[in-house]
Amino acid sequence: MADTSTANLLDPFALSRIEDFNLLGRMVAEGVHAGLHKSIHHGRGTEFFQYRSYSPGEDLKFVDWKVFARSNHLYTKTFEEETNTVCYLVIDTSASMGYAGKRSPCNKLRYAVMAAAALAYLASRQGDAVGLFAYGEDVIDWIEPRTGQDHLQVVYQSLAKLKPSGKSNHAKAWPKLLGRLPGRGLVLYFSDMLEAEEELPEYLKFGQSVRYDCLSFQILDPDELDLPYKEALEFAAMEERKFVPTYPDAIRDEYQEAMNGFRSSLHSLLTGVGAEHAEFCTDQSIGNALGFFLHHREHRG
């Protein structure tokens, strides 16, 4: 299983794959697409965003001479439009995210954290502000989006500390987040979304807004898809005190049908509310999974 240290969250394999794609397909309209692998875009936005130190070679027309007169130091203006999106990493840290089957290199939360870290890096390179919102039974961690490498490290550290526990309380967490969303932004939601096909579309429907994008990454373990067990087992729920003794061979077909139905239904519901939805199995490479998603977005964009 991958080390939880921050350095390992940035899987080079995943990162190399992601750099081939335009992360923000839908954000092209705001100019995000043009900002890929480039320095911060200065673009002619209407709203002043912030000053930054003048770098030799930059266009002098954006130098604020009044500030120079006062401070005898060259500063250029940046405007809101040219920037980056606020990227919120929303991660479900409920107990069910702690499942790891024998075919998986790690549990679902670990997989989600690595994917989130990769995307956070890309976003930060684009000048995106990256924030973190992790919840289980309650809000576990909440880091307001900011830019900068230093802030990114803070986000990485928080990601590394996340542990699966408790029952996922979407109803408690999402309103808090939604009330703090910036004017525009991109929400990257990582969860297994089990038993939540009724709730989540309601909370993720903000994706329908032109100001927000929501990409939902459903992380599942291969065992949850095919119930591979041969011997009779007593299944114990990870988020509640419930036990079901059963013989998997007897219910496998039924289970798979129900599971597929759930997945299909969830996909329909989420995409129906404007939230991009993609499934990832923990036995798949993170790079492959994100690449597949970005490719899908690029074509859709």
Added chain:
Amino acid sequence: MLSFTYPVLLWGLVGLSLPILAHMVHRHTTRRLNFPSLRFIRISQIPRKGRNWPTDILLLLMRLLLAACAVLCLAGPRWLPKEASPQSSGQETIVILDNSASMGGWGIPDEVSALLPELLSSIDGKLGAATFTEQHPLGDAARDFLRNYNPSLANLAKGSPENTISSALGLFSPESVSREVVVVSDFQTSDWQLATARLDSLGVSLRLIPVGKIRGGNLSVQGVRITPADDDQIRIWTQIKNYTAEVRTCKVKLQAGGDEWKQDLSVAPDSVLQAQFLLPRDVYIKGRVSIDEDAFSADNTYHFWLMAPPARKIEFVMTPRDDEIGEEESFFLRTAIVSSTENEWQKYLVTHHSFKDSDTKPDRDAVFIPGLGKHVSSGQISSILQYAKAGGKVIVTPGESPAETISILREQGFLEADYRGFKDSSASGLKPYRIQGLVEGTPLAKLFSGEAGKDLYLSKISKFVGLRPRGDARPIIELDDSWPLILESPLGKGRVFLCTTRFHGSWCDLPLRNSFLPLVRELLTGFGEQPESQGPSISVGETLSSPDGKKFEGTEPGLFQWENELIAVNVPREESVSGVLPVDTVRESLGSAGRLSTNKQNGPTKPEDELGEPLGQWLALLAAGLFLAESLWVRPRSRKKEDVTESTLEST
């Protein structure tokens, strides 16, 4: 080999089938799996697989071993070494066969021959055997002895049940768990009435098998007595006893030197009648009296010597010529001895002897030292002392200087009494001393019963040496105030009789009384311990000892010459008694309440639970280890830190 104190608990091993059944029907549902969502998982019927083998074989074996250890531990296992194996530590039986003379009559041999095989087959475990004359320790030799025993060849000796039982108990091994003594006997009254034991307290059970219950039809030649008759003849008195309840007639036959004399006798029931024969003296040497064959034939014959036995030597130490009292005393004693045996078959030869220093040959019956004083040299005394120590009999009377006599006795070391002075009633004006009553049951009391006793008690003793016995000395006859008249002291193998008075008129009037001769006679015979006047006659099984320690054992009836003795050996007449003791009486006498259970532990019998090496604690340790291992085996598996899937519900 392995043995168990409570073998019935081994039935608990049947319970080992329970874990096997449990493992056979056990459904393989015990593994719990934490799963993200049970939304689409429902309960389903776990298919029953027809198991031919139980699951978790190793765990099952461990549980079986644990259960077996627990059961075996409760059953009290013990490891018996080879010498304590059930073969040797189980039932041990000693069969005591009464082989006294009476077991040869009344059809008993046939009865014993018939019951022995059945008895042998009924006895399990180790077997030992004993008779009144031999013993066979536990083992095959004893069983062979009993198998080949011929009751017709019964020993002709008197039975000694108590000694035999006591010896037989020593045949049991220390490791025996159950002990039994089986006695096959006619339980004749004369043999068994004084037999006692404490079998119950020794943890020995007793089984009595009476034989020869029908005891009728026996006549017995009780004995023969020979007395000199007139005209160089001897009179032979033969006693015939009828043990039946009816008048019996028999022909009494006397055989001697090839000649035969017969008499018909009609004996009343349960009574004795004498038959008398007159034979010429000194013609015949050996004689035998017999009667007709009957139920018990061993007592139908009596052997006796027709030769007069050698005269017994009685030697007197010579007294000084100037000792008149001594001379008279010696005269009285010599005369009394000769007179008392004048008409007896056993004669006494009285001689004087100087007793030189080296003369220690114990060929005399008794030595008299009348008036012991300085005239008897220390060498003589030492010589006489040696004679006494070798088994002789010394009779001493005091001299006119009693203190001198006491001094000599003390110097020689054969005075076990305190000198309390010379008692002279005449000088002090007191009444003479009298002889006190004799102790009931003693030979003297029997001799001096009735009129003879009156004469003895009228004797007056004027003078005597006051002595108080100490150590092993004991008074034979006492005077008033418990002053001993005759004091007996053991000395080596022999004895010293110290008379405190002189057999002289100046000291006492005993020599003038009718009781004097019988008293002297008793003195010569050692007061009842001397053989009969017609010579030694012993029973089969008895032993005769000479003064120098030699022994003659009467092993069979007949006439024998041994040393200077003519010895007649006959079947003990006690074996002629037809009376038998009830089995219950014998059982009670032997301290047995009956057959004991093997669980009754009394006395030295080693309880079964003390045999061998206890194994319970080792099995308990093994069971504890197995329990620990089984517990560890089936304990709930702990969650791995890196495997969130295995997280317990505590985290929720």
